[in-house]
Amino acid sequence: DIQVTQSPSSLLASLGERVTITCQTSQSISNNLNWYQQKPGQAPMLLIYYATSLQTGMPSRFSGQYSGRSFTLTITSLEPEDIANYFCLQHYSARPWTFGGGTKLELK
Amino acid sequence: EVQLQESGPGLVKPSQSLSLTCSVTGYSITSNYWGWIRKFPGNKMEWMGYISYSGSTSYNPSLKSRISITRDTSKNQFFLQLNSVTTEDTATYYCARRVGPWGQGVMVTVSS
Numbered sequence: 001d002i003q004v005t006q007s008p009s010s011l012l013a014s015l016g017e018r019v020t021i022t023c024q025t026s027q028s029i030s031n032n033l034n035w036y037q038q039k040p041g042q043a044p045m046l047l048i049y050y051a052t053s054l055q056t057g058m059p060s061r062f063s064g065q066y067s068g069r070s071f072t073l074t075i076t077s078l079e080p081e082d083i084a085n086y087f088c089l090q091h092y093s094a095r096p097w098t099f100g101g102g103t104k105l106e107l108k
Numbered sequence: 109e110v111q112l113q114e115s116g117p118g119l120v121k122p123s124q125s126l127s128l129t130c131s132v133t134g135y136s137i138t139s140n141y142w143g144w145i146r147k148f149p150g151n152k153m154e155w156m157g158y159i160s161y162s163g164s165t166s167y168n169p170s171l172k173s174r175i176s177i178t179r180d181t182s183k184n185q186f187f188l189q190l191n192s193v194t195t196e197d198t199a200t201y202y203c204a205r206r207v208g209p210w211g212q213g214v215m216v217t218v219s220s
Contacts, residue, residue: 034207049207091206096168097155
């Protein structure tokens with residue numbers, strides 16, 4: 001199976017700060033990775049799909065990049081409503097999907 | 109707009125089977141991939157398996173002996189069956205499209 005290592009597991013940041021979260025996969029998956037945001041008591045919301053595409057309706061301060069097996073989610077300027085858990089999901093071809101371990105983003 | 113909604117019992121007894129339904133509106137399940145995911149207390153997420161547009165399936169190896177995902181294309185629904193459940197299967201269960209929205213989730217407790 002493809003392993004996904006997500007870092008950091010928790011993150012303290014200030015409003016207006018630039019935030020970066022990373023997922024590293026154990027094998028090449030091309031761009032088959034999504035990023036999700038989840039707030040307590042709510043279903044996960046798709047933020048970024050196929051590594052770089054911003055889901056319709058999501059703020060443009062969210063962006064995704066990748067290079068090889070390393071994928072990053074960036075929030076360019078942290079807003080209060082961005083405080084949440086974030087996780088990635090690789091969904092490469094017909095292989096089993098796997099999640100990153102998640103990042104808990106909190107206000108400093 | 110694509111919407112997914114899980115349904116099923118919230119309480120299952122140990123050793124019994126857990127059965128959930130995912131009803132999809134706004135998109136045909138004969139396209140794309142449709143998965144079941146669960147989130148355990150403590151926030152760990154686990155992909156359980158998916159059913160493809162053609163009806164083929166793929167399962168998490170850790171569940172392979174206990175899980176079955178099927179579908180009814182006439183109702184645009186797909187289903188999860190997990191056999192021989194234990195308290196370790198207590199979780200919130202979600203259905204989702206490979207790239208797209210998730211359902212709201214259904215909390216399932218395994219307890220006698």
